[in-house]
Amino acid sequence: MEQVGAYLFVAGIAALLFGYNKLGIACLLVVAAMVLSNLRKVHWTAKRLLVVAGIVAIASPFAWMLISPYFIVREEANLPAKPSSFLNACSSPGIAYLTAAAYEGPAPHPIVLPIGDEKLKALPSAWRPDSVATVQLVACSEQAESYYHKSCQYRLMNPLARDLLPYTIFMEKGVYTVTLFELRTHRKVAQATLTGIDDECPNSARVSLRSGKSYPEKFYTELTAAQFVEAFSRYVEK
16 A cells, blocks of 8 residues: 555656646645545554654645645746747746736737737737737636537648548537636636637648558637637727
């Protein structure tokens, strides 16, 4: 049992270091439960209590330093060089840019969207700010679910494979949870669930001739600029 606990502890730490936060926390919670269960079987003496208290006192600051970045919003005083870099605030648990413009005062309230610049050309400047000093909001998108939508067909570029049938890559409907945060405080301003309607197949795709797998293995419909405007215009333009 002790060996299992040791393996789970190492797996939990490794998962946290590689960004698998939920898995890492789950492993560490199981280890904690195992330790507490074993502690109940110990015949406690004053000496043993003192030793355990000392271990806890020494280990707690290190444990907090390791785990706290996954729960506490990080504060950043310096603004990035370009507005698109504000999307770093979307990385869990988020970043509060202390010197960013506050979400207050009359509209517009400039926002950074998680889509490419080419899709923003037709929008007013508040939706595609060119100065980091003016940005007040950031939209963070997380895929919630997906389901089959259509297929995208590709011809292999390899001269030896040109006579093969078209290669198929499936596209799924992407359903996204989009959350608006105030940049200065990382306070949640609004949230909406949106289904991507941009289902244009990419012009090309990468396929491994050895494994037959594509990169990525699936495509997902994407959100359009108009969908962001429809869902959040009252927070940006009013």
